[in-house]
Amino acid sequence: MTPGRPGPRGDDGNAPALEVTDLHAGYGALRVLHGVTMTVRRNEVVGVLGANGAGKTTLLRAIAGVVRPQSGAVVLHGRTVTGLPDHAMTRAGVGHVPSGRELFPQMSVEDNLAMGAIAVDAVRAAELRTRVLDLFPALGRMLERRAGALSGGEQQMLAFGRALMTDPTLLLLDEPSTGLAPAIVAALFDALRQLIAEGGMSVILVEQNAGLALQVVERAFVLRQGRIVLSGPAAELGDDADLVAAYLGA
């Protein structure tokens, strides 16, 4: 999160933030991804777009280690991490904001944030906490409340904040706008823009709302039936609205 911070753990200094090569993944007999190849450069913000069921969430889960790839490779900052479990991916620098938020409902907002920083040293954790509460002032006013008692928007902020507490070098955001009121979506995306502006972190944003995503990302990939069918700079994809719409089924 800090600009100019030395590279992440095990970094060789030059490798891209993420290289995914010919990735196949799914759930048991159900195959969802059929050979996805994509690269995310350092400090780059990319979007993954696609209709429902295209495999966007599965792609993020495979990168986050929640779903074990059936074949292919995941390389993080030059280090091969294919098949590592989710907790190891978190420690390797992947921050995951899952689509289901996956908070600890009986624990306070403060403790949910603290859990995010469980693998981070205390000094850094205190810096990250200040940073998160600066990005989401609303969270600072409800630190003692149980996560399960928060509104959907507040929960999404908390999931976002908890992922930032893991001190990620690559942040995975899974459909942050889903089911939220426009004002809350705007606040979340303002926070995202602020983070991006500060640099020091790569971001993969998965969104069904292509228009919204293309305002934030530099580059986007369009997934369809588990394959990348289109990719390019956000500006070009945004201009080619018909093409995107055709693939998104919008």
Place this chain on the structure above:
Amino acid sequence: MTYLQVVLNGILLGGFYLLMAQGLNLVFGVMGIVNLAHGAFIVLGGLGVWSLHGAGVNPFLGLLVVTVAGAALGAVVQWAVIERIRGTAKQHELLTLMATFGLSYILINVGQQVWGSDFRTIPYLQSAVTVGPFRFSLSLLVGVALAAAITLGLAAWLTRTRSGKSLRAQAQNPLGAGACGINPRRLRLVGFSVGAAVAAAAGMLLVLTQPIAPQAATSFTIVAFVVIALGGLGNYKGAALGAVLVGVVQTVAGYQLGAVIQAAAPYLMLILVMLFRPEGLLSRKVS
């Protein structure tokens, strides 16, 4: 004995039951299964203290020894058996449940080889204490005080320390715990080890107040299960209510209806809970 005295004794018995249930609850939280060997850990802890007492060791020092030994045994069992079964199988929950069932029998038989089948108790702190109009045995009061202290210590660990909070996080949402970098394998080891340690400690408190034998292990598992089923699996506050309820119902049933009903009371309560409140008395229905 007045009626109120019976109820008070039941509440005190509930203190023991709560301690017995806490270890089971803890293991359920991290493993997602009910550890059917829980009662065996309780019995081994109690008989261990009995043997140490026979060799001249003070029961409170014995408590310390069996608690540490319980933690070690729990860790070894988890690492050498249960984690391996879990790692190899697809339907690991059913298989780990079966594994704890088998483990229970092994431990009971080892216990019978070492201690035989006789019921043992430690004649310690036998004097009676009079509080106002009520009389309690000193061992019961000391046992309950210790049970309360251990329960509070456990609660402090779960709510204030990093490892305790991770354990609750894992129980509340395994996916979220993974996203925080929490290693579930290590937590299962910690959870099972602490669960066995608390069980062994509960065994020491039991052997001070009632005779126990290896073959009683199963009934202790059932009582502990009834307590957490009443409170709602994984619900620590609910377990306190469940424990007092089981203690009081059992004591009152024994006073009114005799020893057979007293022994059967936890089983009857289990059936009633399963029929009418399978989600527990305090838990809201989870969608």
